[in-house]
Amino acid sequence: MNIIFLGAPGAGKGTQADNVSTELNIPSISTGVMLREAVADKTVMGLKAKEYMDKGALVPDDVVISIIKERLVKPDCKNGFILDGFPRTVPQAEYLEKSGVVIDLVIDIDVPDEKIIERMSGRRVCPDCGASYHVVYKPSKKGDMCDKCGKGKLIVRNDDKPEVVLSRLQTYHEQTKPLKDFYAKKGILKTVIGQEEVADTTNLTFEVIKNFKNS
Ligand code: ADP
Numbered sequence: 001m002n003i004i005f006l007g008a009p010g011a012g013k014g015t016q017a018d019n020v021s022t023e024l025n026i027p028s029i030s031t032g033v034m035l036r037e038a039v040a041d042k043t044v045m046g047l048k049a050k051e052y053m054d055k056g057a058l059v060p061d062d063v064v065i066s067i068i069k070e071r072l073v074k075p076d077c078k079n080g081f082i083l084d085g086f087p088r089t090v091p092q093a094e095y096l097e098k099s100g101v102v103i104d105l106v107i108d109i110d111v112p113d114e115k116i117i118e119r120m121s122g123r124r125v126c127p128d129c130g131a132s133y134h135v136v137y138k139p140s141k142k143g144d145m146c147d148k149c150g151k152g153k154l155i156v157r158n159d160d161k162p163e164v165v166l167s168r169l170q171t172y173h174e175q176t177k178p179l180k181d182f183y184a185k186k187g188i189l190k191t192v193i194g195q196e197e198v199a200d201t202t203n204l205t206f207e208v209i210k211n212f213k214n215s
């Protein structure tokens with residue numbers, strides 16, 4: 001089964017993508033995580049991407065498309081995959097279509113802008129393994145250390161700074177939201193209303209997947 005998670009930055013796509021990945025035993029592929037890895041490794045592509053990311057803009061389509069192209073041919077994708085943060089523009093979605101990548105289900109996690117702004121201020125990431133936390137909604141069991149890899153000290157992402165969050169939201173409304181229509185027209189879009197409690201959003205997400213499988 002091939003699934004796309006859509007939603008504003010900070011809507012909780014990554015968390016739900018990881019839950020579904022564990023449940024269905026298929027990889028969760030995040031272009032954001034891959035880009036941050038490239039930034040940390042200071043590759044040529046990473047250095048270029050960083051300029052866009054730090055401003056809250058999207059990295060150019062050709063760059064993310066080449067990352068995704070390489071990733072989707074890996075053997076672990078053959079039984080299905082979850083895309084978290086890709087596609088983010090109509091040309092990226094058209095790329096998938098042109099390449100013959102079949103998407104079964106698109107889950108849009110819907111969270112109002114005010115909530116997004118509040119959430120992003122509490123978001124923390126592990127610079128070592130990329131794990132994502134929230135000081136209130138999803139705290140690390142080890143305080144300001146990462147409980148996934150056990151060695152990273154959690155930090156605020158550069159692009160989670162308040163000024164940048166606003167431009168990311170604007171970018172989302174202008175460039176990513178049109179994808180809802182794109183997939184609704186194909187009849188594969190399902191909306192999950194983001195809940196106060198992560199576990200409640202997870203239950204709604206699993207329900208959507210169960211309904212899909214039974215249909
Ligand atoms: P969030 O979903 O919280 O915005 P991500 O980790 O998915 O965070 O993305 C972080 C940044 O990486 C984005 O703001 C953007 O600059 C870049 N990025 C990630 N995925 C894409 C994509 N598919 N197309 C263009 N830029 C992307």
Ligand code: ZN
Nearest residue numbers: 126129146149
């Ligand atoms: Zn870690």
